Amino acid sequence: MLLRLSATLALVANTFAHSHDADLRVGKIATYDEDGGKASGPTRKASIAIATTILNPGPQIVQWMDYHLHQVGVQHVLIYMDDPSERLLFSQLCADRPVTLLGGSQIEQKMSPESRLILRQEQNMKHAISHLFKHGYDWLLHIDIDELLYEPSAAAASWSEKPEVGSVHFTNHEALPLSHHTDNPFEDCVWFRLNTVEQRPHYMAYGNGKSAVRLTRGVIPQGPHDFSGFKGERLAPSGNGDEPVLLHYPTPSFQTWVEKFTRYGDFSDYWFGDRRVPNRVQFMLRSRDLVQEAHKTGDWSRARTFFDQQILADVNERREAINKGHVRYYAPFAEREGGYAPFAAGLGGIQETLLYSGENLDAVGMQ
Numbered sequence: 001m002l003l004r005l006s007a008t009l010a011l012v013a014n015t016f017a018h019s020h021d022a023d024l025r026v027g028k029i030a031t032y033d034e035d036g037g038k039a040s041g042p043t044r045k046a047s048i049a050i051a052t053t054i055l056n057p058g059p060q061i062v063q064w065m066d067y068h069l070h071q072v073g074v075q076h077v078l079i080y081m082d083d084p085s086e087r088l089l090f091s092q093l094c095a096d097r098p099v100t101l102l103g104g105s106q107i108e109q110k111m112s113p114e115s116r117l118i119l120r121q122e123q124n125m126k127h128a129i130s131h132l133f134k135h136g137y138d139w140l141l142h143i144d145i146d147e148l149l150y151e152p153s154a155a156a157a158s159w160s161e162k163p164e165v166g167s168v169h170f171t172n173h174e175a176l177p178l179s180h181h182t183d184n185p186f187e188d189c190v191w192f193r194l195n196t197v198e199q200r201p202h203y204m205a206y207g208n209g210k211s212a213v214r215l216t217r218g219v220i221p222q223g224p225h226d227f228s229g230f231k232g233e234r235l236a237p238s239g240n241g242d243e244p245v246l247l248h249y250p251t252p253s254f255q256t257w258v259e260k261f262t263r264y265g266d267f268s269d270y271w272f273g274d275r276r277v278p279n280r281v282q283f284m285l286r287s288r289d290l291v292q293e294a295h296k297t298g299d300w301s302r303a304r305t306f307f308d309q310q311i312l313a314d315v316n317e318r319r320e321a322i323n324k325g326h327v328r329y330y331a332p333f334a335e336r337e338g339g340y341a342p343f344a345a346g347l348g349g350i351q352e353t354l355l356y357s358g359e360n361l362d363a364v365g366m367q
Contacts, residue, residue, distance in 0.1 A: 056083075148186065174248050
């Protein structure tokens with residue numbers, strides 16, 4: 001797949017159309033929290049920048065930025081605007097945070113959105129590597145605004161301080177959707193399908209993780225998930241226990257699912273329209289068909305039934321998934337010293353108090 005993707009990317013590499021005009025915001029580095037106290041995230045010696053490509057920014061971007069700046073200890077965020085005309089909106093949302101706004105790659109205007117994004121991200125990361133290396137940053141982390149890098153301990157945050165490491169590939173776990181709409185998925189989606197061989201076929205999006213890379217000469221992106229040409233070892237935390245993990249919130253609710261696949265439209269069974277690169281994410285293909293069908297007929301019942309299967313709303317079904325180690329509770333914004341604060345989760349109308357600490361999930365009231 002990667003070889004095929006690289007070959008496809010090579011076909012469009014010479015059409016890179018970056019807008020290099022940057023709105024550089026030199027806000028305070030994230031050393032203090034909103035209440036004026038010291039930030040709760042790790043104090044890092046190595047400097048880390050995030051680079052991301054965004055279209056149609058909403059209020060969630062503010063929470064996403066503040067989490068990584070304050071909790072993770074990221075020093076800067078590079079935002080590539082997929083629609084540069086949204087610069088004013090981005091500027092308002094970013095305020096005085098340490099953010100650089102750049103017009104993103106505009107290649108492949110006629111390609112369907114789900115494939116075009118991959119190619120544009122590739123081009124944007126090429127620019128980010130050069131830009132950040134020139135400005136002296138140590139690490140580049142490429143993630144989207146529906147992803148959080150979760151580091152459960154100081155040890156989990158130590159990857160950036162290991163001189164022998166040149167790249168870190170983070171496992172991603174995927175948030176289960178809610179049965180209702182939410183404007184705050186980072187706080188409301190707390191159950192995650194774990195990234196195992198058995199569970200990966202049930203994923204709604206990718207299951208091959210995301211990467212950070214130490215910036216040295218020769219580094220290049222390999223699609224949106226990885227890098228090559230780095231110097232040093234490749235670290236690959238499993239995402240279990242005390243290790244860092246990427247929490248992915250791709251489709252938090254039925255409403256966001258409909259909006260996403262309406263925007264994607266009637267896309268091809270093949271990435272980039274290339275028959276050599278089939279799209280093997282069955283959830284995407286089925287979602288495309290059902291959303292298109294519902295728009296044509298006005299009957300959303302089949303679409304709703306399909307989506308509800310992803311939720312694991314049935315108490316017994318979710319309990320079984322937890323007991324088998326297929327699903328785990330994560331709540332980065334509810335974290336307290338010593339673990340998580342108790343969280344009342346409504347499962348099928350039953351209020352159940354759940355406490356997660358380390359690898360153990362204690363479910364009180366699950367009789």
